[in-house]
Amino acid sequence: MNTEDFDILKTGIDYLDNAATTMKPKSVIKAVTDYYKEYTSNIHRGDYNNSIRADKEYETTREKIREFINAQSKEEIIYTNGTTNGLNIVVFGFMQHYLKPGDEVIIDQAEHASNSLPWIVLSKKIGFKLVFAPLDKDYKLTVESIKNCITPNTKVISIAHITNTIGDTRDINNIGKLCKENNILFVVDAAQSIAHTKIDVQEDNINFLAFSGHKMYGPTGTGILYGKKFLLEKIQPIEYGGDMNTEFSSTGDYSLKELPTRLEAGTRNIAGVIGLGAAIDYINSIGLEKIHNYEISLHQYLLEQMKQIPNIKIYNPSTQGTIVLFNVDKYFSQDVAIYLNQLNICIRAGNHCAKMLHEVIQDNSTCRISLSFYNTKEDIDKVVEALRNQDKILDTLV
Amino acid sequence: MDANVKRNIILDNYQNPSNKGLPDSNDKSYTKVNSRNESCIDNIDVAAKINNEKLEDIKFDGEACAICTSCTSVMTKQFKGKTLEEAKEIVTNFENMINEQPYNPEILGEFNIYDEIYKQPSRKKCALLPIEAIKKIIQNDNNRS
Structure with missing residues (x-):
């Protein structure tokens, strides 16, 4: 359905690689080119009309994303360059300072490199135990399997909502409940699910959620990291630079801005974020x-x-x-x-x-x-x- | 060469590859290298025994597509018994053939079945993978001597 919204599909390709990336509808391409053709400018520091417009569009996307996943506030929505980036911020910006030797983190063998390799690297560095919840005979991950892996040392469960190979949809609602009951942080890789099924970060008790724009009909190089505010506030940025600080001096003193800007150093992918906003509108227009x-x-x-x-x-x-x-x-x-x-x-x-x-x-x-x-x-x-x-x-x- | 003939030789080398199976890992007379492309999934191990500047034996194993597997099989046959200098010359001419540069078909023997691979850019790297392996082996030998 809605094939006519995608010019690229008129070129005769039979595109069946949507888990890798998705095609972009006309409205997304238009939003990106409009920015480049009509109001290219930087955000957050301009006193002229084009910059004010760019700023408004850029921040409007944040609100659209908030609503899309039902986050509590816009401060909980961090722009990244993709799922990998988001998960690395979680692992190296938060977990690196949170986990201790002897702690346990549950993942599974069907996870994508972006939700396994960062954990493997950090586990070697800190000495926490990485526990692989067994997949069932159909290579699916069940709530029961995860439940059986939980011990008093379990601090984090980090899984894909839908995997990019077997493609099973994990019951994140019940896994989220398990996490809440056992005081475990719940990290969800939503790269493969965000464009296909509803996610409610509050209803599903999700602590961190990462996804990419390009797998949801938006531009490449865009992504979102959602985190509960009190957790995002504890993240030590893995990037420092422009826009995210309030002041610094040669004495070594510095202070950082509030969320979400403190986690968005440097000029972001403004055109991409504006395109991502159009992608959300597009998905919502179909439902x-x-x-x-x-x-x-x-x-x-x-x-x-x-x-x-x-x-x-x-x-x-x-x-x-x-x-x-x-x-x-x-x-x-x-x-x-x-x-x-x-x-x-x-x-x-x-x-x-x-x-x-x-x-x-x-x-x-x-x-x-x-x-x-x-x-x-x-x-x-x-x-x-x-x-x-x-x-x-x-x-x-x- | 007729396309059907080429295809049949490729298929034969793919389905019944020569010199497949690595020597015992304890056999230190072989130099073993792994060769894989970052952009594709071909993954082969090649082991060669070099004596007196000569490739006395070559074996391989791995998981790869029809072009890569067949080309590795052809390579083991083409290079067995060649001196390192002869091998280097074949390598240069094979690379030139794949990259559409001037080359001498007369020294390439069965490798000539890949003379039109350049028409399929995604296949070029598959044909070049075994050659990368033998280059590494020759390089390792140079470094040792």
Whole structure:
């Protein structure tokens, strides 16, 4: 649905790599180019109309994001350059000063590098224990699995809401309750969920939430870190510089601004943030629930079709969402992706930055189809037909 | 060379690669290197035994696409028994072929099946990966002597 809002989809591509990044609707591109063409200027320090306008648009996005995830205040919304940036601020700006040797942090083996490698690095530095909650037989993470890992030493649970491989939606509401009951900080990587399903940071008892703009139809190089105010106030910035300080002197004295600016050093991605505001407006204009329901039915259709193709191994056949992870027997994943590219079909092959998952699924590399609401049944029929003709996969070698 | 012939040779080397399987890790007569592209998922180990400036034996293992696997298989056959100087010349000419620079097809033997890989930019790095490995091995040998 709404395919007409995306000029790039008129170029004939069958874009099925939405977990990597999403296409940008006309309104987002317009918001970004309007800023560049009509009122390019810096924010927070201009006394002229263009700067005042840029400032207003930039801060309006913050309010739109606040409302989108139901944060309590705008001060809880920090602009970052993406999910990785947000999670690194949490791990190295907060957890580094909070965790002690002997503490335990729960993650799992399906996590993306951005929600596992920072923890691995910090755990080596501090000596806290990184606990991997076991995935079930379908490679999903259940509340029960997490519950069984909690000990009196558990200080943090940090998980993806939806993973970028198996694509299962974790029950963050009940995990959030568990965290609250056990006085555990709850960190959620929402990179794969923010554009597909509703998140309410208060209802779900989330302490920190990170996501990227480019996976929600917004510009690349934008992202959000949400944190409860009393926690964000304890973060020691990992970047110092312009805009975030109130004063400093050669004696070494300095003081920093209040939230959110104290965590936003230097000139931010102003055009990107304004584009992200337009992306939020765009999602709201369709409705997240409508998007979610359409994507679920489209995914069901894809899954049913793919299950009927011979010689295909699907790793997540019982998952409801937007992702199908698979391999074609006898063919290396990248050969499949290159073959599909010859037919203008864009999918992804590899380990998808989830480099611990192979320890569980026993395959190093897989093909991934990931859907968005602008995909159609025709897009799916095309990729299914191509995969039926799998004997042609190696025809394009030379 | 006819495209079908090329494809069949590639497929044969992919499905039944030569010299696949690494020597025992205790065998110190081999130099082993890992080669992987940052931008793709091909990941191969190549082990070579060098004696008197000659590549006496080459073996490989790993997980890679059809182009990378077949090219590594071809490489083990092409380089086995060659002197390091001969190997360097083949490396230079192979790289030139892939990068659309002037090269001498006569010394490339079976490597000539990749003479049109340049038309698929995403495949170029797959064909070059085994060559990167052998370059590292030759370099390591130079550093030792």
